[in-house]
Amino acid sequence: MGNVSSLITKRQIEGLYIETIQSLKFGLYKETVITEKGNIQNIWFVALKDKKTNVTLQLTPYTKLLRYSDTTIDQRRSETIKVWGQFICRYLNFVLIDNYSQFKIDDIKEVSIEIGNKFLEEYAKGNIGGEEKSIQALQKEMKNLCKLYSYIKSIYKKDATKIHKLKWKYKDNKNRVRYNNHFSLNDNDNERLAFDIFRNMPSQIFEVFLQLSKIYYPELTFAIAFQAYAGLRPGEICNVRQSIDSKNPGVAYQKIGSRISAFNINLTKLCQMRDDGTHVGGIKKRRIQKVYTPYLGRVQELYQEHLVILERYEFDNSYYPMFVNKNGEAITVKSYREKIERLANVYLKEYLAKSDNPYFRRYAEILTQKKLSPHFLRHYFTVLLVLDNLTPHEIASWRGDKNLDSSLIYCRDKDDLLKNIKELNGDIVEEILRGVDNS
Incomplete structure (x- = not known):
């Protein structure tokens, strides 16, 4: 051969x-x-x-x-x-x-x-x-x-x-x-x-980031939630399909009353996502990925908003991507990465630099020296798991890891994580922001 x-x-x-x-x-x-x-x-x-x-x-x-x-x-x-x-x-x-x-x-x-x-x-x-x-x-x-x-x-x-x-x-x-x-x-x-790898983002600033996504890239807000609350990798985001895909439904959920009690993301198969044959990204571990339970309510809210956005597009019977470009085609990992990086390193930084909150301005200064990539969202998710005192096996399961290596590193460095979070948050005690366009 x-x-x-x-x-x-x-x-x-x-x-x-x-x-x-x-x-x-x-x-x-x-x-x-x-x-x-x-x-x-x-x-x-x-x-x-x-x-x-x-x-x-x-x-x-x-x-x-x-x-x-x-x-x-x-x-x-x-x-x-x-x-x-x-x-x-x-x-x-x-x-x-x-x-x-x-x-x-x-x-x-x-x-x-x-x-x-x-x-x-x-x-x-x-x-x-x-x-x-x-x-x-x-x-x-x-x-x-x-x-x-x-x-x-x-x-x-x-x-x-x-x-x-x-x-x-x-x-x-x-x-x-x-x-x-x-x-x-x-x-x-x-x-x-040239900068040190930087991944940490305080929860209050993440809320700003999420709200900014609704302004600049509303079609990707739900994707951000999948990374931050289910730990998906960028390439995996691009392979998620809508539930209406009869052959390979991409998501499924269960309800108790009006509230979602479980939300599953189907990453068991790498499907063709576009009719032009473009490879949109990979799946590192084939699996059914669950949304982390404490954030099901948040994901349900963003999912309903995302379904409204998808109504703007017409889809071929064979292709039902969850996250799309302006033409209604599955977004590629390259495009997704570029947009998330622009959102974090340009739009977020500019907004925080103009804030009256000194801690927001401090984080903006950090972003002038360090850069964020989409993987900071998976890191953010992992920190949530570590701070909830999950075991390495539980963390690996929620992250969709093939082994315990990454989970063990996070658990071993828990004290350093807490220290970094404390330094980044400073004395912030404000309520989680409901929006960024009210100032």
Whole structure:
């Protein structure tokens, strides 16, 4: 198999091809063998798997990227190879599957510096791997990317047409292999990454943020609620469908009297969301995600308002996106992210800077030095869970996490969270704002 498309008997029309590869993912396959000396050895392969079931469909030639080494004898530990393989699969999924519609390449030898830059940008923002990354994590990922591109050049040589002329590796004064960095992020991202990762937002200021969304992006206010009260990731927001989708209803709720007692979001399947074949975003963990119980009343109120907004649009019988652009098409994660960032870092900052409340002005000053991305809403949600004294297992369940790693970090750092919240809130004792346009 030379590329993803070899799983398909013949090249299909573009839309069907995209739909087909969206059901696949690259992942690691492990074969355990016993050596002649009786030692257990794990051998790793890069495989194509079914995204929904995780069943391995076939091994791929990209395993040579996994096993390639700058030394004649590869003496790396199995765990080291596994970590390297996870990075390779992360990159292969981003380039060949998740963003095929954008890059239009189906073989890794066709990658470019621009694609690498885009990968690092999305990784830094948390759209790959979940959660925004620290500068240290980004630097490590960039180093891995330089190493990968060096391997691609060494393996494919001139067939790697867009990168083979670049010098990727050299040896330092101790004869150790080192890698040249040809990647960079655009000016806006350099500016954002120059600041410490910033996610904290006091509840009173969040209320302002929510009210501002009703002014500037009313079609996304309910999406913000899904992030803040159900912990959805940006890509998952773009995959939510309306309840009227008869084949795959996106939401369902239960009522006791007139009040919603449970609200479920269907993220069990990655569906085609637009008739133009555009990939709107991914779902990190397939699941039914519940809205956090204490905020069901708030979500019910915003849902009713959102249904009124959706009445402005006409939808094809096959597509019922919950969150749309001005044309009534499912919003893409790129567009969603841009709007949320503009709402937080422009409109919110401007409003707070003009406020008579000194603590609001203080937060506006913070936003002149630090930037918020949509992942601050998922962080906000997690803080709610931590402050409600939920266990790591409960937090992971509400967040839709695959493991307990993030939950354990939040629980471990609870004291620091409380300290940061106290510093940000100061002595604010005002009632939660009902609106921002009454001043």
